[in-house]
Amino acid sequence: MNKKITYFLTVLLLGTVLFSEVFAGGAKRNGTAGAQELLIPSSPSGLALNGANISSVTGLDAVFYNPAGFGGTQSSTETMFSHLNYIADISMSFAAVGVSFSDLGSLAFSLRTLNFGDIPVTTVDNPYGTGSTFSPSFVTLGLTYANSLTDRIRVGVNLKLVSEKIIRTSATGFALDAGIQYQGLAGLDGLNFGITLKNLGPQMKYDGPDLIRVASESEAKRGDNFYSIDAASFELPSQLELGLSYAYSLGDQYKLGVATAFQNNNFANDEYKFGGEFVYDEMLFLRGGYAYMGEVADNEYQQFFGVTAGIGVKVNIGLEMVVDYAYRAAKFSESNHLIGVKFNF
Structure with a gap:
């Protein structure tokens, strides 16, 4: 078993190196990717840690950060709802439900919508x-599957249907997330490793009746x-x-x-993330995080978001309920506030 795990991790690291070469040079293409709603966090606990927890996140919080973590859910059924005040009057709403089938793995369905006013x-x-007025419709549907290969290795995938519609013009596409978590790295309990590839998919393109124009010629x-x-x-x-x-x-x-994480962006500068969490009696959670962009350290206009912080409370009301809140500082708009509630059955 140890030889198989060693072989598995070796292949994984080689694949990571190859993908990092493909992703290299993302800073040269800043602002050229679409479907930016895929980058908006839906988990308050993850946002409070600035996304540094991809190796330890579990449950429905893992749907956004690392789908492999959903394989570590401790509940037979879990539901999650969250709401984020994003930029200006734009807000995001998220809902998900997940079911564990024991040795067969865990399956989750999620819905994310943006409200532009x-x-x-x-x-x-x-x-x-x-x-007249209009309101764009940006909706993302997700199907997540995760399972534990061994008592140390979890894997997961997340397939997303992305729909964007502005009046009668729309674009539809698919995106795939895939992740792995390894628990007890180097035989040390509590030391975890994680890797995730996010938003892999074909190009999207807008089309619709509103793109039709009339060409008139007076002498025609x-x-x-x-x-x-x-x-x-x-x-x-x-x-x-x-x-x-x-x-x-x-x-x-x-x-x-x-927790710490390195994020290699294909269409933006790379990020180095750091987060910490203090837990009291598995009931009170205090969190904080920060992301650093080394390549833009001297350019204050390229790092839009700042420090993050949050708190979580777990209570038993006949079933387990967790309420989480996260705050993220922003330089050129009001700060972000993300609140969520989870129910574990």
């Missing part, structure tokens, strides 16, 4: 507005001609992440956990 309709003839005898604007395709914001975490017990009631 009402936006005035403008046209070429009415650049200041027609008096054939009347008006119609043509459709050919929208440019765009790629998904792919990411490769590697993480380490260590959890240490400080007696019967206290625990301390630290």
Whole structure:
């Protein structure tokens, strides 16, 4: 078994090196990827740690950060709801339900929506507005499967259907997340390793009746001609992440956990993430995190978000309920506030 695990990890690390070469140079393509809603966090506990917990996250919180962690769920059934105040008047709502089938693995369904509020309709003839409003519809449906290969190795995949619609113009695509967690690295209990590839998929492209235009010529005898604007395709914001975490017990009631992760972005600068968590009696959770972009350390305009912090409370009301809150500082808009609740059956 040890030889198989060693072989597995060797292949994994070689694959990681190859993918990192593919992802290299992401900073040269800043801002060129679409479907940015795929990068908005849905887990308050994960956001409070700034996403550094990809090697230790479990349950439905793992759907966004590392699907392999969902294989470590301790409940037969779990539900999760969260809401984020994002940028300006944009908000995100998330809902998920997961079921564990013991040795057959765990399966989860998730729904993510963005709310943009009402936006005035403008046209070429009415650049200041027609008096009407519209609201874009951005929806992501997810199907997650995870399982434990051994008592130390978990694997998981997350298939997402991405839909974006602006009045009568829309784009639809698919994205895939895949992750692995290894528990007890180097034989040390509490030391975990994780790797995840996120948002892998084909390009998306907008199309629809609103892209049709009328071409008129005063001397033409054939009347008006119609043509459709050919929208440019765009790629998904792919990411490769590697993480380490260590959890240490400080007696019967206290625990301390630290985590770090490296995030290689295909269309943005790389990030180094750090997070810490203090746990009291498995009932109170205090968290904090920070992300550092080394390549833009001297450019304050490229690092939009700052420190993160959060708190969680677990109570038993006939079933286990967990309420989590996360705060993320932002430089050029109001800070983010993400609140969520989970029920474990």
